[in-house]
Amino acid sequence: MSTWADIHTTSDDSGVVIARIAGEMDISNASGVEKQLTAAVPNSALGMVLDLSDLRFVDSSGVELFFRLAERLKDRRQRLAVALPEGAPVKRVFEIVGFSEKVPLAGSVEEAETLLRTAPG
Amino acid sequence: MAMDKDSSQTLDPPPSPVALDAADLRLGGYVAIVMFAAGATLLPAIAMPIRDLVEPVAVVAIGAVSLGCAAVFAVLTRAGRISRDSLCVGDYIWVAITAALVAASGGRSSPFFLLFPLPVLHAAAFQSARRMTILTVVATLAFLTPLVYDRGETALFVAMAVIAVPPTIVVAWSLSTALATLRRQRRELATFAETVSKLQHITDVTLGPVSLEELLSESLGRIVDVIRSDAAAVLIVTDDLALRASCAVGLSGVERGVCLEAGEGLPGRVVERRQAITTGAMAEDDAISRAFAEQGARSLLGVPLTVDDRMIGVLIVGASDGRELGRVDADLLRLAADRIALSMQRAQLYEREHLIAQTFQRSLLPDRLPRIPGLSVAARYLPAREEANVGGDWYDVVEPPGESVGLVMGDVVSHGIRAASTMGQIRSAIRAYAVDRESPGATLTKLNTVVRGLDQRETATAVYVALDLVERSLCVASAGHPPPVVVDPAGSARLLEEGRSVPLGTDAGTRYRDAVVPLEPGSTILLYTDGLVERRGSSLNKGLERLVAEVSRCPPEPESLCDRLIGALVGDQPPADDVALLAAHVDSVSDQRLELELLCRSSTLAPLRRMLRHWLASVGASRAELEDIVVAVSEAATNAIEHAYGPIEASYRVEGRLSADRVVVTLTDSGSWRERRGAERGRGTHLMRELMDAFEVRRSGTGTVVELERRLRSRGAA
Numbered sequence: 001m002s003t004w005a006d007i008h009t010t011s012d013d014s015g016v017v018i019a020r021i022a023g024e025m026d027i028s029n030a031s032g033v034e035k036q037l038t039a040a041v042p043n044s045a046l047g048m049v050l051d052l053s054d055l056r057f058v059d060s061s062g063v064e065l066f067f068r069l070a071e072r073l074k075d076r077r078q079r080l081a082v083a084l085p086e087g088a089p090v091k092r093v094f095e096i097v098g099f100s101e102k103v104p105l106a107g108s109v110e111e112a113e114t115l116l117r118t119a120p121g
Numbered sequence: 122m123a124m125d126k127d128s129s130q131t132l133d134p135p136p137s138p139v140a141l142d143a144a145d146l147r148l149g150g151y152v153a154i155v156m157f158a159a160g161a162t163l164l165p166a167i168a169m170p171i172r173d174l175v176e177p178v179a180v181v182a183i184g185a186v187s188l189g190c191a192a193v194f195a196v197l198t199r200a201g202r203i204s205r206d207s208l209c210v211g212d213y214i215w216v217a218i219t220a221a222l223v224a225a226s227g228g229r230s231s232p233f234f235l236l237f238p239l240p241v242l243h244a245a246a247f248q249s250a251r252r253m254t255i256l257t258v259v260a261t262l263a264f265l266t267p268l269v270y271d272r273g274e275t276a277l278f279v280a281m282a283v284i285a286v287p288p289t290i291v292v293a294w295s296l297s298t299a300l301a302t303l304r305r306q307r308r309e310l311a312t313f314a315e316t317v318s319k320l321q322h323i324t325d326v327t328l329g330p331v332s333l334e335e336l337l338s339e340s341l342g343r344i345v346d347v348i349r350s351d352a353a354a355v356l357i358v359t360d361d362l363a364l365r366a367s368c369a370v371g372l373s374g375v376e377r378g379v380c381l382e383a384g385e386g387l388p389g390r391v392v393e394r395r396q397a398i399t400t401g402a403m404a405e406d407d408a409i410s411r412a413f414a415e416q417g418a419r420s421l422l423g424v425p426l427t428v429d430d431r432m433i434g435v436l437i438v439g440a441s442d443g444r445e446l447g448r449v450d451a452d453l454l455r456l457a458a459d460r461i462a463l464s465m466q467r468a469q470l471y472e473r474e475h476l477i478a479q480t481f482q483r484s485l486l487p488d489r490l491p492r493i494p495g496l497s498v499a500a501r502y503l504p505a506r507e508e509a510n511v512g513g514d515w516y517d518v519v520e521p522p523g524e525s526v527g528l529v530m531g532d533v534v535s536h537g538i539r540a541a542s543t544m545g546q547i548r549s550a551i552r553a554y555a556v557d558r559e560s561p562g563a564t565l566t567k568l569n570t571v572v573r574g575l576d577q578r579e580t581a582t583a584v585y586v587a588l589d590l591v592e593r594s595l596c597v598a599s600a601g602h603p604p605p606v607v608v609d610p611a612g613s614a615r616l617l618e619e620g621r622s623v624p625l626g627t628d629a630g631t632r633y634r635d636a637v638v639p640l641e642p643g644s645t646i647l648l649y650t651d652g653l654v655e656r657r658g659s660s661l662n663k664g665l666e667r668l669v670a671e672v673s674r675c676p677p678e679p680e681s682l683c684d685r686l687i688g689a690l691v692g693d694q695p696p697a698d699d700v701a702l703l704a705a706h707v708d709s710v711s712d713q714r715l716e717l718e719l720l721c722r723s724s725t726l727a728p729l730r731r732m733l734r735h736w737l738a739s740v741g742a743s744r745a746e747l748e749d750i751v752v753a754v755s756e757a758a759t760n761a762i763e764h765a766y767g768p769i770e771a772s773y774r775v776e777g778r779l780s781a782d783r784v785v786v787t788l789t790d791s792g793s794w795r796e797r798r799g800a801e802r803g804r805g806t807h808l809m810r811e812l813m814d815a816f817e818v819r820r821s822g823t824g825t826v827v828e829l830e831r832r833l834r835s836r837g838a839a
Contacts, residue, residue, distance in 0.1 A: 003727040004522035004558075023522065024730070027759050028723035056523065057730060057748075059755050060805035089748055096811045097804055 003029045005055075007036050015046035016113055022054035025062035034065045038072065047079030049112045058090045063097050070103045081105075081112040141205060141247065141304070149247040150198030153211045156239055157191035160184075160218065167232065179225035183218055190214055208247050212240040212256055220263040228271030229278040237264045238289040245293035246300055253297055261286055316453055319347040324460040333468040337368035340461050345370055348450050350438040352416050354409060355426070356381065356388050357434040357465075364388050364435060371439075372412050379408055386410055388435040391423040395432065397451040398423050402439060413439035422446040424454045426462040433462055474538065478511035479504065482541040485548055490518050493526055494715055495590050495708050495735035499679030501687060503700040505652070512699035513540030513581070514650045517548055521555040522727060524591045524734050530602065530648035530703055531583035534624075543579050547572065547625070551585070561585035561598035565625065565633035569600070572626040580626040586617075586646060590707060590735040591747065595640045598633045600625045603651050603665070606672050610643030614672040616665060617646075642739060645677045645706045652698035653690055679704035708739050715777030720770055721762045721790070729775065730755055733786075740779050741835050749812040750831050754786050756805040757827045761790035764825075782836040783814075791824040 005023035012018075017040055025033055041048050050066070052058075070080045082099070084091050085107050094105065106112035141149070161184045194211060197203045219240075222233040241260050244253040264282060268275065326339040341353040352371030356364040359380075366379040384393055386407020391398055399422045402414040413421055418439030426434040436458050440446050483502075490498045500516055513533025520526055529551055533540040550571050554564040564585055572579055584602035588595050597605070597617055601624030604616040619636030654664030668690065675685040682704045691700055715736040719725040730751050737747040754775070761773040773790040809816045815830035 003723075004556075024727060026723065026726045026755060027763070028726055057751065057755070059752060059759060060808055061759065063804065092745070092749065092812075093752055093808065096808055 005029050005033055007033060007040075009036075009040040011040075011045065014117075015044060016116060017041050017045050017048045018051060018109060018113075019048060020051040020054065022056070024057035025055065025065070026057070026059045027061040030061045030065045033062075034069065037065075037069055041073065041078060043076065045078060047081070047116050048073065049081050049083060049109060049116060051083045051109050051112075052090055052094075053083060053085050053088050053109075055088070055090045058093055060097070063093060063099065066099065067102065079116050081116045083107070083109045083112040143201065145247065145304070146203045146205070146208070147198055147201075149205075149208045149243070150194050150203040152243060152246070153194045153208060154191050154198065156215060156243065157187045157194065157211075160215075160236070161187035161191060164222070176225050179221070183222050183225065186214075187218055190218075205248065209244065209252055209256075212244045212248075213259070215240040215243075216256070216260045216263050220266055223267060224270070227273070228267035229273035229275065231267070234264055234267075234281065235285070237261075238285065238292075241289050241293045242296060245297040250297055250301075253293060257290055257293065316449075319453060320456050320460075322347055323457040324464075333465060333472055334368065336461075336464055336468050338370065340457075340464075341368060341370040344436075344438060344454070344457060348438060348446075348453060349444060350418075350422075350440040350446065350450075352413055352418055353436070353438040354412075355434055355436055355461075356409065358392065358432050362392075364392065366409065367434070369412075372416055379412075381407055381409065387421055387423050388437060391425050391435045391437075392432050395425050395427070397425070397455055399446050399451065409437060413437070417441040420444065420446045422450055422454060424451065424458045426458050426465065428462045428466045433465060436461070475511060478536075478538040478541050481538060482511055482513070482515075482544065485515055485541065485545045487517060491520060493518075493520070493590075493735060494717075494732040495739040496526060496588065497679050497706045497708060498528075499683050499702075499704050501683045501700070501702040503652075503687065503691060503696055505697060505699045506695045511537055511541060512652075513544045514652070514699040514701040515544045515548055516648065516701050516703040517551065518703070518705075519552055519555040520728075520731070521558045521587075523558055524731050525587045525589045525596075526705075527551075527555055527561070528586045528588065528646065528648055528703055528705055529583065530605075530650065530701060531581055532602065532650045532701075533579060533581040535577075535579060539577065539579075543572075543575060543577075543581065546575065547581060547583065551583075560635050561587050561596055562620065562633045562635035565598050565600050565622075566631070569625050569629070569631050569633070573629055575626075578626070580624045582624045582651075584648060586648065588640060588646070588705065588707070590640075591738045591744075593640050593642070593738070594637055595646065596620075596635045596637050598622070598635050600631075600633060601627075603649065603654060603661075605649075606647040606669060607638070608645040608647070608672060608677055610641055612673060612677070614669045616669060640707060642707050643677070645679070645682065645704060647672060647682065647686075648703040650699065650701045652696050652700035653686070653702065655698065657697070677706050679706050682706075715775065715786075717775040718772055719758075719775065720772050723759075723762055726755055726758060726762070729758055733775075733777070736777055737784065740784065740833070742784065742833050743835050746784075746831065746833055746835070750784060750786065750829070753809045753812045753816070753829050753831075754788070756809050757786075757788045757829060759805065760827070761788055761825070764790070779836075783830055783832050786829045788827045788829075789824060 003024050003026050005021060005025055007019060007021050009017055009019045019037055019040055073080045081104050083106050084094060104115045106115050164180055164184045190211065197207060219233060219236045223231045226233055237260050241257050244256040264286065267278065323340060323343045326336065326343060337355050341355065345351065345353050354369040354372055355367050357367045359365050362383040364381040381388055383389060387398060387400055387405045387410050388407065399420065402410055402418045402421050405421065410421060419442050420440045421437060423435055423437045425432055426436055436454065438446065438454065486502055490500060498518055505512060513535060515531055517529040518526065519529060531547060533543045535543065547568060550568055551564055554567055565583065572581060582600055582602040584599040584605060586595055586597045586605060597620040599621045604618050604621065606614050607617050608614045619638060620634060622633050623631055654668050655661060656664055671686060671689050675682045683702050686702065717729065717732060719729060733751050733754055734747060737750055742750065758773065771791055773788060775786065775788055777784065777786045809829065813829045813831045817828045819826040
């Protein structure tokens with residue numbers, strides 16, 4: 001049984017795509033998740049909020065994917081915010097790798113959306 | 122039905138004298154009583170008008186003798202001791218009394234000679250033709266005695282004799298013949314009824330759903346009994362037209378499986394000619410006939426077993442000296458053989474279906490249970506007695522993605538192939554929902570829809586217990602299944618009554634709810650089917666009480682728990698209904714080691730993490746410590762997988778141990794360690810260093826060893 005991750009994306013009228021990832025991410029499914037996430041953001045979108053509160057596990061390859069995603073969105077002048085509440089299982093990994101230096105981390109999806117809209121373009 | 126002419130000398134027994142039964146004899150007795158009693162009372166009345174001819178003393182004496190005879194016959198008849206001979210004696214007494222009366226009342230002119238025909242008619246009704254003839258001669262001679270001692274009117278007397286004697290003889294003969302015919306017909310009817318009853322006795326056994334072996338041995342036993350033979354055997358026609366002994370009664374020499382070639386011996390001839398054959402056992406030289414001869418059989422009878430004109434076997438019976446098997450036996454056996462052949466075919470079909478259902482059902486049970494660190498699991502499946510239908514009990518251990526382990530037990534209500542098929546569909550559905558990480562309640566709710574959508578109406582009970590070994594809880598939902606038993610670490614057992622609802626397939630709208638119960642390390646969970654607790658004549662509640670009491674006395678280790686429970690509740694004999702058992706024990710031993718050998722494939726990472734989590738939880742790691750160690754070990758394992766190469770599939774080993782308050786995890790692979798390529802280079806190593814207290818990589822010619830160490834606060838405090 002390989003690693004299981006479930007990606008659920010929604011987009012609102014204002015052009016913010018919210019992607020909730022549940023399950024686990026490692027090298028066996030990182031590239032698949034990356035493709036799905038990339039495809040979920042149309043050019044017209046303002047940006048993407050990643051809701052990682054239900055992500056059970058992530059390793060360095062998963063983190064790497066998020067770094068790459070942030071780079072790509074930045075190149076397309078789109079923004080990325082990550083919702084990672086206190087107590088989320090993967091919060092410590094994101095802290096150790098210093099993800100917040102690149103992408104704003106929020107405590108909830110609503111907070112992340114606000115961050116996304118108000119951040120300087 | 123033609124009897125074989127050249128090899129058999131079938132003789133029907135010669136017609137025996139038409140026997141009188143008890144009712145005939147009684148009737149004969151009553152008639153004799155009436156004759157003597159009437160004689161005694163009528164004599165004075167008839168003698169009165171001809172008083173001048175009669176000696177009064179003689180009339181009284183003869184009347185007394187007659188009355189005495191009536192009394193004797195009354196006693197004999199009442200006691201049921203009347204016989205043909207005593208009736209015959211009575212007839213001669215009557216002749217003597219009549220002769221005496223004639224002599225005492227005027228000889229040739231006496232009217233009493235008219236009483237002579239009575240004993241002749243009585244003898245015609247109740248004696249054989251020979252005795253009747255003799256009596257007729259004696260009575261006629263007695264009738265003529267007045268010619269000797271009396272000098273009365275001769276011409277008149279002779280005229281009377283000519284008028285009286287011939288009609289008496291004619292009537293007596295007619296009566297005798299008519300009654301003999303009636304009696305013969307009655308006996309034939311009785312024989313026919315007996316044959317039908319014997320046939321019924323033989324074929325009674327062919328009705329129930331019995332196995333082929335039982336059918337044959339029971340039928341043969343009855344055949345031997347009914348046709349008064351000594352031994353019997355059935356041979357079955359095999360695919361290559363040989364004959365294989367399938368069952369024998371009263372024969373020690375015939376083991377199952379003795380084979381005769383096509384056409385060999387008496388059985389072979391029966392097959393070739395499709396006829397019943399009688400023969401002498403000594404005349405035959407096949408193994409079967411010899412076996413009969415060795416048991417003392419002299420006369421053999423073989424009849425074909427056919428279904429729709431197709432020979433399926435031969436039935437042979439043998440009788441020892443003094444009993445010749447003949448046409449009557451052959452007729453009876455042919456009739457029985459037809460019924461037995463049909464039942465044999467049905468039993469063969471039934472056994473085939475039984476075997477298919479059984480094989481199918483067994484194939485749906487797990488071959489072996491998964492090895493799950495922190496959890497010991499054992500299962501047992503006891504099939505019901507051979508003749509019972511294949512049941513729909515099943516069990517399964519599912520491992521959904523994530524960290525729970527699912528224990529499933531169920532029982533489909535129907536039997537046979539259909540039950541096995543339903544069970545297979547339900548099992549697959551549960552496994553599919555498990556992949557989607559549906560909770561037990563949600564799984565059963567969806568399953569209910571699946572079961573209701575099956576082609577044939579089915580109901581099934583099921584219980585699904587999801588164990589979360591990391592969170593130390595269990596989640597249970599039950600669809601009408603007997604409640605699981607939970608044993609706490611102290612050994613006290615209770616029924617898990619939470620989360621119960623109606624069986625699957627009963628109500629379309631049922632929502633099955635989850636019940637979450639804490640699960641302490643050291644606990645044991647037992648799932649079972651009703652066959653374990655249901656006893657005829659005892660309530661289910663009693664059975665459950667008994668189970669809980671028994672479980673409390675058993676060791677918590679699943680293998681011995683299962684064995685002990687089966688020993689106590691089922692015993693050595695196969696149970697009446699299928700019994701399935703699934704026991705799981707949450708290990709509490711905190712110093713246990715984790716040892717895994719995994720293939721160098723990325724698909725092993727998720728199972729590795731799950732097993733690691735279970736183990737870490739069982740050694741007392743806190744949630745945060747557990748997650749840190751899992752990330753670090755997963756990183757190290759990813760390295761091992763990425764660096765594996767070579768012609769054969771490589772594997773890596775993971776060993777975890779507890780050293781005082783420290784968890785030490787060692788990963789060994791046969792590849793050479795290097796930093797990962799790409800942008801994430803260094804990030805994995807960075808994570809391992811940050812998350813663990815110590816991180817060491819040792820490289821050697823044969824491979825790389827990564828050692829990760831982390832102190833557990835919880836254990837340090839303890």
